[in-house]
Amino acid sequence: MSTISGTSHEIFKELNESQINAVTATEGYIRVIAGAGTGKTKTLTHRYAYLINELGISPSNILCITFTNKAANEMKRRIKTMLGEEFDTSFVATLHSFCTRVLREEITKLFYPDNFIVLDNIDQKKILEEVYDEMGIKMDTASFKFMIDQIRYYKNLLTYVEYLSNPNFDYTTLKTKTQSDEIIIRYIKKQRKYFGLDFFDLINFTIYLFNNYLDVLLKWQKKLCYIMVDEFQDITAKEFKMIRRLSEYNRNLFVVGDPDQNIYEWRGANMDVIVNFEKWLNNECFENQLELKAQDIILSRNYRSREPILLAANSLIEKNCNRVVKHLHTDVSGGDKVIYLHAKSDKDEIKYICSKIKAHVDSGGKYSDYAVLYRSGYVSRFVEQGFLGADIPYVVYGGVGFYERMEIKDVLSYMRLVDNIDDDLSFKRVINVPRRKIGKVKLKALTEYAEQNDLSLFRALSSLCDTALFKGSKAKDFVDAIERLRETAENLSVSELLQNILLETGYELYIRESGDIDRLDNITELLRSIVTQEIEFGENLTLSTFLQDITLFKDSDTEDKSDCVRIMTIHTSKGLEFDNVFLVGLTEGVFPSARSLEERQNDALEEERRLCFVAITRARKKLYLTESEGFGVKGFSKTPSRFLFDIDENLLEIVGVIPEEIKAEYIILSRMFDKTDTVVYSVGDQIRHKAFGEGIVEEVDEKTKTYYIRFVNGIKPISFSYKGLSHVF
DNA sequence: ATTTTCGAGATTTTT
DNA sequence: TCTCGAAAAT
Numbered sequence: 001m002s003t004i005s006g007t008s009h010e011i012f013k014e015l016n017e018s019q020i021n022a023v024t025a026t027e028g029y030i031r032v033i034a035g036a037g038t039g040k041t042k043t044l045t046h047r048y049a050y051l052i053n054e055l056g057i058s059p060s061n062i063l064c065i066t067f068t069n070k071a072a073n074e075m076k077r078r079i080k081t082m083l084g085e086e087f088d089t090s091f092v093a094t095l096h097s098f099c100t101r102v103l104r105e106e107i108t109k110l111f112y113p114d115n116f117i118v119l120d121n122i123d124q125k126k127i128l129e130e131v132y133d134e135m136g137i138k139m140d141t142a143s144f145k146f147m148i149d150q151i152r153y154y155k156n157l158l159t160y161v162e163y164l165s166n167p168n169f170d171y172t173t174l175k176t177k178t179q180s181d182e183i184i185i186r187y188i189k190k191q192r193k194y195f196g197l198d199f200f201d202l203i204n205f206t207i208y209l210f211n212n213y214l215d216v217l218l219k220w221q222k223k224l225c226y227i228m229v230d231e232f233q234d235i236t237a238k239e240f241k242m243i244r245r246l247s248e249y250n251r252n253l254f255v256v257g258d259p260d261q262n263i264y265e266w267r268g269a270n271m272d273v274i275v276n277f278e279k280w281l282n283n284e285c286f287e288n289q290l291e292l293k294a295q296d297i298i299l300s301r302n303y304r305s306r307e308p309i310l311l312a313a314n315s316l317i318e319k320n321c322n323r324v325v326k327h328l329h330t331d332v333s334g335g336d337k338v339i340y341l342h343a344k345s346d347k348d349e350i351k352y353i354c355s356k357i358k359a360h361v362d363s364g365g366k367y368s369d370y371a372v373l374y375r376s377g378y379v380s381r382f383v384e385q386g387f388l389g390a391d392i393p394y395v396v397y398g399g400v401g402f403y404e405r406m407e408i409k410d411v412l413s414y415m416r417l418v419d420n421i422d423d424d425l426s427f428k429r430v431i432n433v434p435r436r437k438i439g440k441v442k443l444k445a446l447t448e449y450a451e452q453n454d455l456s457l458f459r460a461l462s463s464l465c466d467t468a469l470f471k472g473s474k475a476k477d478f479v480d481a482i483e484r485l486r487e488t489a490e491n492l493s494v495s496e497l498l499q500n501i502l503l504e505t506g507y508e509l510y511i512r513e514s515g516d517i518d519r520l521d522n523i524t525e526l527l528r529s530i531v532t533q534e535i536e537f538g539e540n541l542t543l544s545t546f547l548q549d550i551t552l553f554k555d556s557d558t559e560d561k562s563d564c565v566r567i568m569t570i571h572t573s574k575g576l577e578f579d580n581v582f583l584v585g586l587t588e589g590v591f592p593s594a595r596s597l598e599e600r601q602n603d604a605l606e607e608e609r610r611l612c613f614v615a616i617t618r619a620r621k622k623l624y625l626t627e628s629e630g631f632g633v634k635g636f637s638k639t640p641s642r643f644l645f646d647i648d649e650n651l652l653e654i655v656g657v658i659p660e661e662i663k664a665e666y667i668i669l670s671r672m673f674d675k676t677d678t679v680v681y682s683v684g685d686q687i688r689h690k691a692f693g694e695g696i697v698e699e700v701d702e703k704t705k706t707y708y709i710r711f712v713n714g715i716k717p718i719s720f721s722y723k724g725l726s727h728v729f
Numbered sequence: 730a731t732t733t734t735c736g737a738g739a740t741t742t743t744t
Numbered sequence: 745t746c747t748c749g750a751a752a753a754t
Binding site (some may be wrong): 730731732733734735736737738739740 | 745746747748749750751752753754
């Protein structure tokens with residue numbers, strides 16, 4: 001007994017009063033609003049340890065949900081540090097991997113095989129490409145994004161689960177009004193064929209299962225006595241419903257989040273769930289009306305950032321209208337002012353950054369004290385070039401996830417094909433990599449033959465590879481190689497099998513000849529990680545188990561301790577902190593992004609501002625905001641981001657000379673965006689009103705903040721602050 | 730007639 | 745960096 005209380009005593013020593021309240025409030029519904037840098041993760045991990053040590057709860061009865069892999073890995077790491085390396089953290093997971101786990105156990109009830117494949121973006125795109133091809137439509141990135149959105153909307157209604165899970169479903173009974181509908185139906189049919197589930201399905205199937213199989217629901221409800229959700233501001237309404245249902249039996253749900261850090265609205269996250277938590281708990285959509293009460297705990301003392309950084313962050317986020325007012329504060333005063341660099345060119349911008357880092361390292365500091373953050377991925381190229389030139393070591397975080405890299409997907413597809421020769425999706429991926437002279441035409445003929453004879457593509461090729469059609473191609477070599485590999489597979493470990501695959505299929509040679517050392521390194525890294533897993537799992541690591549959930553993981557091991565500058569998008573930086581942060585590329589159209597400006601929706605702009613807030617609050621000691629003149633992607637000359645003007649000028653130390661004309665624009669912008677009532681339309685603009693329909697702006701009255709807009713039924717005065725207007729193009 | 734290669738052009742953010 | 749379309753190579 002004394003050991004236990006001794007341990008908990010240790011735990012409490014590191015926490016402040018509100019944190020202790022959060023840790024010990026184990027029963028019932030609890031909402032914690034935790035500002036940036038207030039020890040959110042620390043509180044969560046300590047609470048987890050408290051449940052284990054003090055209440056004696058088993059880890060298999062505690063579900064701890066996050067929304068990104070990085071957050072999940074960080075939680076696991078910290079729990080293992082506290083409770084031991086051997087500790088079982090399999091219920092500390094992203095919502096998607098939790099759902100996958102449930103589905104692996106239960107999905108056969110929906111007549112779907114339990115070895116289903118999880119489809120990532122690339123797989124989805126491949127399927128869509130096939131559909132487009134069949135229908136003779138062309139596909140570009142815009143239409144891909146559009147269709148993915150359409151699919152998401154379509155899948156919002158769970159009825160599709162019924163026919164996707166029914167092997168004998170007659171798709172001709174579905175009405176298709178538009179081309180989009182047709183594409184969606186075909187997409188779903190193909191999913192069924194490949195036994196694939198995309199990220200939407202993981203959530204939707206689980207919900208469907210819980211809704212329709214009450215025994216399954218009860219089993220999981222009983223099992224999960226305590227549920228915790230991190231980054232709760234990023235939850236969608238639908239995901240919330242699932243969590244709420246899961247909590248109905250034990251009624252212990254603990255949620256932590258910060259509305260100011262909601263940066264996933266574009267993905268469907270609804271921050272109203274955290275803002276009006278109690279109301280959502282008792283939403284009329286739930287069959288079980290439980291009259292739930294929620295307890296509130298607020299963490300607002302910041303332990304991360306120096307005062308000037310916090311002041312800048314507060315000053316920026318205040319400009320958002322749609323928020324719960326909350327101020328971050330610290331007891332520690334002092335620290336350097338936030339620096340705003342206005343450079344003459346992007347070269348100067350990166351040069352300045354390099355010189356600061358170099359000076360720091362020369363005086364005995366480390367590269368790893370620095371991070372460079374930016375709005376979108378392509379900016380990394382410009383940072384990387386600068387660092388390469390200046391000999392500064394760096395690591396790019398996130399970017400293309402490890403398991404999304406081409407060479408890794410290729411190798412995994414080979415492994416899948418060896419595991420299951422009927423996996424057509426994998427077959428298509430690797431059949432012509434390396435080149436085997438099997439292109440579009442031969443593949444089409446093969447597909448037709450396969451369909452006629454009800455064979456998988458591999459089996460079809462196996463019987464056709466000696467015919468005239470495949471003469472001159474390496475089809476025979478391919479079939480032989482895969483069959484040899486299948487014969488040996490049983491007696492080999494996964495890592496040995498992978499090495500054989502690389503040799504027999506000629507893939508290793510192909511990569512070597514392409515001369516891309518990085519790609520080869522990535523494959524070596526994959527091999528290394530398999531060997532690590534084999535040591536951990538021993539004989540139990542079969543090919544099938546290895547392949548099952550790999551889609552959901554991203555490289556967590558990039559967190560190496562080597563001394564490098566970290567560069568990443570702001571989205572990936574969420575939840576991390578660094579001594580010194582450069583926030584680069586603060587240019588209108590880049591950040592805030594062109595799209596958020598185009599839409600002229602305040603919501604999108606506010607999300608961008610929250611994103612900027614997240615970036616700023618990553619910094620502990622020193623923050624640099626940088627931006628440069630020159631020409632942007634579309635040839636327009638670049639102007640500084642409005643966010644720079646959102647921050648009180650007195651809080652910034654300006655480096656460089658900002659030209660007068662830009663300053664003038666600056667003042668107009670800051671005045672415009674100082675208040676909710678912003679002018680976003682001008683005379684002649686075509687707009688759409690939520691109630692009145694389409695119209696044309698006749699007059700803009702700055703004084704009364706009113707647009708006069710001509711609609712079908714006459715001219716109406718509409719206030720600037722009205723949110724229901726949008727542009728018509 | 731097919732497949733491959735090569736150069737031009739475009740990029741939000743994640744599970 | 746990655747994707748797509750046109751010309752070159754088989």
